[in-house]
Amino acid sequence: MTRFTFDLKARDGRARAGLISTPRGDIRTPAFMPVGTAATVKAMLPESVAATGADILLGNTYHLMLRPTAERIARLGGLHKFMNWDRPILTDSGGFQVMSLAGLRKLTEEGVTFKSHIDGSKHALTPERSMEIQALLGSDIVMCFDECPALPADRKRIEASMQLSMRWAARSREAFGDRPGHALFGIQQGGLDEELRGQSAEALRSIGFDGYAVGGLAVGEGQEAMFGALDFAPAQLPEDKPRYLMGVGKPDDIVGAVERGIDMMDCVLPSRSGRTGQVFTRMGVLNIKNARHQDDPRPLDENCGCPACRNYSRAYLHHVFRSQEIISSMLLTWHNLQYYQDLMAGMRAAIAEGSFARFVANFHAQRAEGDIVPL
Numbered sequence: 001m002t003r004f005t006f007d008l009k010a011r012d013g014r015a016r017a018g019l020i021s022t023p024r025g026d027i028r029t030p031a032f033m034p035v036g037t038a039a040t041v042k043a044m045l046p047e048s049v050a051a052t053g054a055d056i057l058l059g060n061t062y063h064l065m066l067r068p069t070a071e072r073i074a075r076l077g078g079l080h081k082f083m084n085w086d087r088p089i090l091t092d093s094g095g096f097q098v099m100s101l102a103g104l105r106k107l108t109e110e111g112v113t114f115k116s117h118i119d120g121s122k123h124a125l126t127p128e129r130s131m132e133i134q135a136l137l138g139s140d141i142v143m144c145f146d147e148c149p150a151l152p153a154d155r156k157r158i159e160a161s162m163q164l165s166m167r168w169a170a171r172s173r174e175a176f177g178d179r180p181g182h183a184l185f186g187i188q189q190g191g192l193d194e195e196l197r198g199q200s201a202e203a204l205r206s207i208g209f210d211g212y213a214v215g216g217l218a219v220g221e222g223q224e225a226m227f228g229a230l231d232f233a234p235a236q237l238p239e240d241k242p243r244y245l246m247g248v249g250k251p252d253d254i255v256g257a258v259e260r261g262i263d264m265m266d267c268v269l270p271s272r273s274g275r276t277g278q279v280f281t282r283m284g285v286l287n288i289k290n291a292r293h294q295d296d297p298r299p300l301d302e303n304c305g306c307p308a309c310r311n312y313s314r315a316y317l318h319h320v321f322r323s324q325e326i327i328s329s330m331l332l333t334w335h336n337l338q339y340y341q342d343l344m345a346g347m348r349a350a351i352a353e354g355s356f357a358r359f360v361a362n363f364h365a366q367r368a369e370g371d372i373v374p375l
Contacts, residue, residue: 004140004183004210006242010352014234014261017351020242022140023181024080024088027055029242030258030347032340033090033266038063039073039083042271043329044337046085052306052334053341056088056140058266061133062097066116066123070136078138090141090266092246093130093172093187096148107147109164127171139182143213144172146187151221158191165189165215166203173207183210185244188237191216192229201236211242214262218247227256234261251280251343255363258347259356270340274333277321281339284367288332293318306338307331 002023010017020027034041034049037060041049049057059079064070073082079089098105098112105114111126130145146165149157169186176184186209190196204212214233217226226248234243244264245257254265270280277289281301286293288300296314308317308331320328350359 003180006211006240008240010354012351012354012356013259015258015347015351015356016261016263017348018242018263020088022088022183024086024140025055027088027264028344028348029263030254030344030351031055031264032254032344033058033264034271034337034340035060035266035268036083036085036089037268038067039079041333041337043275043326043333044271046083048334049085049337050087052337053345054087054337056090057085059083059089059091059137059139060097061091061094061130061137061143062125064091064137065094065125065133066118070133074136074138078136080138088140089138091134091137091139091143093143093145094125094133095130095146096247098125099148099150109167111145111168127168128175131172131175135176135179141183141185141211142176143185144169144176144187144209146189146215148189148216148219149191150219151191151216151225153191155191155193155196158189158193159196162189162191162196162200166200169204169209170207173209185209185211185213185242187213187215187246188233189216190233192221192225194229194232197229197233198236201233205238209241211244211264212237213244213246215246217245218249218253223253223256226253227260230257230260230262251340252364252367254340254343255347255360259360270336271333274331274336275329277328277332278336279332280336282366288314288317288321288328290318300335301339304335304338304342306335308335 005021008018018029033056034054036057073079076082098114101114105112113124127145134142145168147161149161186204188200190200237243242263245262248265249267279286279288279300293314298314299309301309350356
């Protein structure tokens with residue numbers, strides 16, 4: 001069986017281009033992972049997501065364990081068969097969603113007990129249970145169970161959380177065991193503190209993982225602070241393993257993250273924005289519900305090859321959005337996902353050619369010159 005491997009193909013400054021190989025297919029990096037929270041990327045067929053150029057999807061452990069349950073998915077053949085996606089899937093550990101439940105959860109050394117947001121039923125999630133759920137789902141890339149405090153938070157709180165996450169990382173590693181063809185990623189914590197993140201990276205290295213995530217960012221600290229942390233955090237992680245920035249983000253977040261050495265990212269933004277009428281283009285973000293589009297015969301982006309741009313005008317897309325037609329969510333989500341994958345492909349090519357700095361300059365210049373207000 002093909003094992004999980006990472007081949008670093010090119011560097012340009014701190015930006016990296018590589019190839020992750022798995023039994024279910026290759027993942028070209030830098031990679032953006034569309035989010036299929038409940039075993040579906042909303043408003044998209046799996047083959048439509050694949051057509052945008054996505055090599056991998058993200059599934060959500062917390063939501064799937066509650067409904068329809070990991071055990072049911074396993075009985076039905078695993079998550080890939082269940083959702084009709086034959087390419088790699090990464091599942092998060094469920095930790096972030098559980099930590100977001102505020103008054104509905106209780107945190108201990110053992111793990112977290114919480115009430116379901118769906119029906120109030122009680123559940124427990126530990127490193128061992130998270131590994132069990134993700135194994136039942138059949139995830140290709142499994143994330144270790146961690147705690148992610150919201151920012152801002154004082155250093156004492158960040159340090160205690162990081163140390164707990166490292167203890168949970170060791171338990172996750174032990175519970176994961178030896179699963180050829182499947183990978184386990186550790187998650188670096190430490191907030192915006194370089195010293196704490198260094199300690200976290202050292203602990204993760206000593207445990208040993210197939211890849212490493214930069215966690216605990218994009219949780220309220222703002223782009224400037226996030227980039228400040230990314231100026232040191234990725235370099236603290238092993239050079240020969242994939243680096244995954246969790247929950248990011250906007251196009252300029254993504255470009256800035258790749259510029260600082262990140263290989264993988266995920267975010268609900270392109271699909272969520274498609275459903276609310278926000279459209280990403282090379283020139284910035286437009287809001288399709290605005291009256292300025294009602295008589296506009298142009299495509300959303302004349303250089304985009306998605307069905308929305310090939311076959312429909314801004315006027316039509318404005319009409320179906322304002323009329324609350326389902327096709328609006330389908331077409332706008334498809335376009336946004338295509339934009340994100342085209343952005344990743346452009347960065348991969350630029351890194352390989354040694355022209356990444358020029359790519360970044362052109363990216364920002366196009367958006368500055370556009371007549372669209374950036375998001």
